[in-house]
Amino acid sequence: MATIVVVGGTGYTGGNIVREAAGRGHAVVSISRTEPSEPLEGVRYELGDVGEVAARVVPGADVVVACLSPRREMVGRLVDVYRELARLSAEAGARYLQVGGFSSLRPAPGAPRFVEGEVPEEFRQEAFEGEATRAMLVDDAPADLDWVFISPAGSYGAFAPGDHQGHYRVGGEVALFDAEGNSSISGTDFAVAVVDEIDTPAHRRAHIGIAS
Numbered sequence: 001m002a003t004i005v006v007v008g009g010t011g012y013t014g015g016n017i018v019r020e021a022a023g024r025g026h027a028v029v030s031i032s033r034t035e036p037s038e039p040l041e042g043v044r045y046e047l048g049d050v051g052e053v054a055a056r057v058v059p060g061a062d063v064v065v066a067c068l069s070p071r072r073e074m075v076g077r078l079v080d081v082y083r084e085l086a087r088l089s090a091e092a093g094a095r096y097l098q099v100g101g102f103s104s105l106r107p108a109p110g111a112p113r114f115v116e117g118e119v120p121e122e123f124r125q126e127a128f129e130g131e132a133t134r135a136m137l138v139d140d141a142p143a144d145l146d147w148v149f150i151s152p153a154g155s156y157g158a159f160a161p162g163d164h165q166g167h168y169r170v171g172g173e174v175a176l177f178d179a180e181g182n183s184s185i186s187g188t189d190f191a192v193a194v195v196d197e198i199d200t201p202a203h204r205r206a207h208i209g210i211a212s
């Protein structure tokens with residue numbers, strides 16, 4: 001059993017990961033500013049701004065999963081917040097998993113990342129800030145930090161929760177598509193994949209993508 005700190009553990013991504021990890025018997029600590037509408041038994045909900053709460057919670061972690069989103073008050077803050085989470089995780093000797101965006105993937109080996117091409121206006125800010133958090137890890141993460149940057153499929157998110165399929169695929173930084181050319185993953189399948197990576201670490205200082 002590991003102590004897993006899920007930063008943004010009441011959000012779409014974090015909430016699914018908290019449920020999956022707690023269901024497998026891990027000690028789960030969720031960080032958010034507000035209480036969840038349906039708290040899960042056995043999960044410790046630490047309330048407050050990440051900048052204040054992480055400093056006292058991360059030192060006890062085996063694994064930290066970063067699931068904030070660059071929206072609302074977090075716009076423009078995410079790179080600095082994640083740099084500090086990476087530092088705290090390294091100091092604690094904790095593994096660090098950071099969830100980012102589909103746009104940080106590449107359509108083909110060696111091709112520019114999606115974020116370097118045409119990004120629809122409604123996704124631009126989130127795509128650029130998510131990509132900046134990936135670059136921060138690659139360029140600035142503490143040398144001894146065991147990190148994984150995880151991009152979900154293109155069709156993923158609270159707007160498209162999808163049905164649980166019970167399977168997923170893990171790729172590298174080249175996006176995975178199905179036979180019909182779709183890239184999708186349900187919230188619950190994504191959470192299973194993330195907690196599988198926690199239970200059986202298969203990647204180190206790597207960018208992976210998860211799709212059905």
Ligand SMILES: NC(=O)c1ccc[n+]([C@@H]2O[C@H](COP(=O)([O-])OP(=O)(O)OC[C@H]3O[C@@H](n4cnc5c(N)ncnc54)[C@H](OP(=O)(O)O)[C@@H]3O)[C@@H](O)[C@H]2O)c1
Pocket residue numbers: 007008009010011012013014031032033034035048049050051067068069070071074099100101102103126130152153154155156157158
């Ligand atoms: N297809 C894609 O590429 C795709 C689609 C969706 C999401 N994503 C990525 O997945 C990640 C998670 O997104 P999401 O949609 O799951 O997030 P979300 O539902 O918006 O959840 C954000 C979480 O962070 C918490 N939070 C926000 N500000 C905070 C603060 N200052 N201090 C502490 N907690 C705070 C929120 O709770 P409170 O508000 O109560 O604090 C909530 O628990 C992001 O990186 C996003 O870009 C990618």
